[in-house]
Amino acid sequence: MPGGLLRDPRAAAGLAIVAAVALAAIAAPLLAPADPDAPDFLALMAPPSAAHLFGTDDLGRDVLSRVVFGARASVQVGLFSVAGALAVGTLAGLVAGYAGRWTEALIMRTMDVLFAFPSILLALVISAVLGPSLPDAVLAIAVVNVPVFARIARAQTLLVRELDFVVAQRGFGYGPGTILLRTVLPNVMAPLVVQASLLFASAIITESYLSFLGLGVQPPTPTWGSMLREAIGFLDQAPWLAWFPGAAIFAAVLGFNLLGDGLRDRLDPRDAA
Template identity: 50%
Template structure:
C-alpha cells in the first residue's frame, strides 16, 4: 500500500513538474529556518544605532532596520516563528476538524445537521476577522495565535473529512466490519481514515499557506508576537513606516511570504493530482 501510494505520488509529481519546484523551495526554506542560529550573520535582536537604515551591503546583505538590526538575520529567525505557527495551527485544525467531520459523516442524522450548521456559522466569518477576534480576546501570545488560526481552519477540514466519510462508510468492507462487531472508533481510525487521508493531506498543504498569510496579517495589524521577536508579518509592519525611503525593510519579508505561499500552492497541485480519480484512471 505504501509503495503504491509513493509510486502514485511520484507519477503525479513527474507529470506536473512544477510540484517538484514547490517541494524543493519549501524544503529549502525549512532548512534555512532550522539552521538560522548557525547561518545568520548577526544576532536578530542586536541593535547598532550607527548602522540604522543602511541599504544592502557586504556586512548586511539585506540592509538594516530602524534600530540597526540585520534584516537577513531577522528574516531567517522569523521564518522559524512564522513556519512553526503555520504548521502547528494547520496540524491542530487538521486533527480537530477531521475528527469532527468524520464523526458527523459517520453518525449522520440530527448530529450531522447540528455539527455542520455550527461549522457553517464559523465559515461565515472571514478567517482574518475570526482570528483577529480570538487573538484580541485571548492575547497575542504564541499558543493563543496558534489556537486562533487553527479555529479559522477547523470548519474547512470538517467539511473535507465529512463528505468522503459518508461515501466510504457505505462500502462493503465497512459493512463487514460492522457485522464482525468492530467498534466505531476502530472502523473510523483503522478503516475509514486511511482511505480519506489523501484528501485531508491535500487540504492541509493549501491551508498551511493560508495560515502563514493569516499570521502575517495579524502581526501586521499589531496582534502578532511582541517585539523584538522577529516574524515576517511583524517585519512588514515595522518596515511599512519607512517604505518610501527604505523599501528593503518590508520587501524582504514580503517576498519570503510570497515564495513560501507560492511553493505550497505548487506542492498542493502535485498532491491533488496524486489523489485525482481521473489521474488514477489513466494510470
C-alpha cells in the first residue's frame, strides 16, 4: 500500500504535506523559533525578515511560531472529530444495513435529519449552544460528519450481508455481533478510510470557520482561523498576517485531498480501472 501510494505523484505530494503538518503539530515546541504568545513591543507588525521569517503581528508575536503551533489545534480537531464520527457512523451504518426493517428506518431517518442541515450551519449551532472550546468544536464537527460514514457503512453492509460467506456464517449459527465485527466490518472499511481522509480536510476548514467566528479554540491558543480573524483589521498595513495562516489552511486541505484521492485509487478497483 505505501509503495503504491508513493508511485502516484498526487498521493506522494499529499502524503508529504500531511507529514509536514503532522510534524509541525507534534514537534511545535522544537520547530517554532519563538514563544507563540510572547510579545515583542519593539517589533510590532514587523514585515517578514531574517529575524522573523513570517513577520510579527500587532503585539509583536512571531507569526511563524503561531502558524506552527496553530497546526496543533487543526490536527487535534481533525483527528478526534473524524475518529469519533467514523466510530459512531460506522456502527450505526452496520447495524442499520444488517438489521433492516424498523431499526434501519429509525437510524437512517435520524441520519437524514442531521444530513438535511448544511454542515457549517449545524456545526455553528452546536458550538454556539455548547460554548467555544476545543472539545466542543471536536464534538460539533463529529456530529456533522456522522451521517456521511453511516450512509457509506450501510450501503456497503447491504452488499456484503448477501455474500455467500456471510450467509454461510449465519447458517452455522454465528450471532449478528460476531458477523458484523469479524466479517462485515473488515469488508466495508476501504471506502470508509478514504472518506475519513477527505473529511479530515473538511474538519480543518470547519475548525477554521469556527475559530474565525470566535466559536472554536479560544485565545491565547493560536489557531489558523483565529489568526485570520485577528488579521482582518490590519490587511492594509500588514497583509502577511493573513497570508501565512491562509496558506497553511490551503496546504493542509490540499494535502489531505490529494492523499484521499490516492487512497481511493488504490482501494477502489473501479476507480483504479
